[in-house]
Amino acid sequence: MRLSWPAAPARPTLAHWRQAALVAGRRLAARLAASTGAWVTALALAHGLVYILLVPPWQGPDETTHYEYLAGLAAAGEPFPATVLRTPEVRRAVVQSAREHNWWFYLRLADPDGLPLWEVDRVYAGRAGSLYYLGAWPVYAVVQGWSLPVQLYALRLYSLLCQGATVALTYLLARELFRSPASTAERMLPAAAALAVAVFPMYTFVSVTFNDDNLVPVWTTASLVALVRGLREQGRLRWWAAGLALALLAALTKRTGLPAVALAGVSVLFYAWPWSQSASERWRLIAGFIWGLSAGGVVLLGGLVLFPPTLPAGLVYWLRLDPAALVRLAGYVQDPGLLGQLDWAGQGRLLVESFWGSFGWLRATLPDGLVRFLGPFSGLLLTGWLIGWIRTWEAANPARPEARPLARLGLLLLATGAGLCGLMLTLQFVVNPAGYGLTGRYLFPYIGAMAVLTVWGWLGWWPRRWHPQAVWVAVGLVLALDAAAVGLTLLPFFYS
Amino acid sequence: MNRRRSLWVVGVALMLAAAGLVAWPPRVAVFALAQGGFDLTIRSALGAERVAQTMHANYPGLAEIEVNVTGFVPPLDQPVTMRVRAAEDGALVREVTGAIGEFHNDWKLIFPFAPIDESAGQRYVVELETPGPAPLQLMTHSRDVYPAGALAQGGDLMFTARYRGYWAPTLAAFVGQLTAGKPGGLAQPWPYLAAAGAFLFLLAGALRRLAVAARAPLGDPS
Secondary structure (H helix, E strand, C coil): CCCCCCCCCCCCCHHHHHHHHHHHHHHHHHHHHHCHHHHHHHHHHHHHHHHHHHCCCCCCCCHHHHHHHHHHHHHHCCCCCCCEECCHHHHHHHHHHHHHCCHHHHCCCCCCCCCCCCCCCEECHHHHHCHHHHHHHHHHHHHCCCCHHHHHHHHHHHHHHHHHHHHHHHHHHHHHHCCCCCCHHHHHHHHHHHHHHHHCHHHHHHHCCCCHHHHHHHHHHHHHHHHHHHHHCCCCHHHHHHHHHHHHHHHHHCHHHHHHHHHHHHHHHHHHCCCCCCHHHHHHHHHHHHHHHHHHHHHHHHHHHHCCCCCCHHHHHHHCCCHHHHHHHHHHHHCHHHHHHCCHHHHHHHHHHHHHCEECCCCEECCHHHHHHHHHHHHHHHHHHHHHHHHHHHHCCCCCCCCCHHHHHHHHHHHHHHHHHHHHHHHHHHHCCCCCCCCHHHHHHHHHHHHHHHHHHHHCCCCHHHHHHHHHHHHHHHHHHHHHHHHHHHHHHHHC | CHHHHHHHHHHHHHHHHHHHHHHCCCEECCCEEEECCCCCEEEEEECCECEEEEEECCCCCEEEEEEEECCCCCCCCCEEEEEEEECCCCCEEEEEEEEHHHHECCCEEEEEEEEECCCCCCEEEEEEECCCCCCEEEEEECCCCCCCCCECCCCEECEEEEECEEHHHHHHHHHHHHHCCCCHHHHCCHHHHHHHHHHHHHHHHHHHHHHHHHHCCCCCCC
């Protein structure tokens, strides 16, 4: 039966509304079915749902702590309290539920049997700014009276929506960058990049559990979409403003969103610089800005080391500018030889493992042989970016008619973000008293950008005529990694 | 016509594969119970002093026990015996004996044996013994880190139990493990099947769209 809009009656009956809803639903479904981005987004949601079901309660990174924080925030009754208290009742309930779900066994620790799980009783203001918890608040208000695991599964569904949004935005980002594809591979790239984000196992694992990391990639990827659009449509201030606003939202969600603000700054400089007319001049400008930004960072850091500031406690916590870290940094400035004593190899391995697949509070790691392969493979992909950059640099030469520099300039933004993340990770490792710094999941706020860059960089290794096949290989590798993560790590670890 | 013929070929191939799985069921070596907790507590086996750990097998086809040893390994030609006994009555189920060098591999002793097909749901005692002269030093945890078993002296042995059961009973045991302790409808297998089915359907659709993008002419916007 062919559906058509019912004629609007003077007094609509229930049947009319039903018919109208049916038609609207059918049309929406037809439009979504015709959209590759919608398909891949739906795939991400289904894939995330599988992970939600497979990962036992409380096995997401710091999931117990994040839940306690949300409960404390709800108990405080205001969205931005100065401190959030952890209530003993909630803690007891979480400990009990964690015990029922073998939390200590998975962590290879002895069940404390009444010992406190966490030593810190208060959380400082830093997290109170997180928009992630505010988004989770309505969900928590609905499920508050239900059993703890059910509450957690409901909150995980909220996180899953963040992943779906990130995948959709990754597709849009790649579409913006390759709006007029010059090759078959460029045409395939948006779907391939979005698919890579949708099924990347470690990102899925983190993003479907309850963690304030999960809202950041939505803002950062949306910000990049706006900035790239701004680069494309020069003269339209609104895109730049939107990009900056979204970057600020990322920073308000978690400090891992801060590099997004720097990216917006790079974009602004390119956009607003009044004297640069040629593309090559703009390239030089951007490169100069990045170097300037790095130099400014070094100067700022040096200033902080030499003249430790007096900052509000909340800001110190949020920026992790604790005095001990500054003293440690001063030590490295005075004796750079100390840097060589740090366990760089161990940190590198941790970074590789925790980026590609280290589940359940970093206890369930991919098989050793696979990790040994993925380390050099990461280097291969990064070098692929470099090859792609050289090609793009050549294409940006205005003497070449095929140059499409504006569309590609966005890629520079993404690479800048990756560089900033690398700096952030290194710095954190250097100042961390335990000797180990950030794990790979802190790169996930930029997962959309990284996926586009990675598929694009992967192509850099292949002859141009093989690029379509290379895209298929990239997709196959991500799917194989996902299957290996589930079959060889997740299931054996949690269900043996 | 070609399409119908292809469907027939695929259908017959799938049926033959299914018949093969039933007639010659393969063993799957996916699951392994790992008690990885270690707090520097060492327990030694020497002469009459044995190390015995109880364990609960969740899967069929228990086929290998791996224990972690310290760097002070006895001479490689010194004999060692690993026994698997039924916890209920102490009946001997499997015994592996040989020189330590036969089982030693990088801080581990690995004892393979013929799979115990009926191991799912059973409790066993893993027993280690060596006549000497040097003690066999095993890594353990002094506290209870493995809820489903314990060392005779208290605490837990650091060990891994690997399974190599036939695929069908292994799958059934896996579904049991997956749904155990889950709230509400998640204690049933259908939500997991539905989610996996939706994922596979959408994956097929996404790959098809990627193929369409690969074939479309460049001027055609997707």
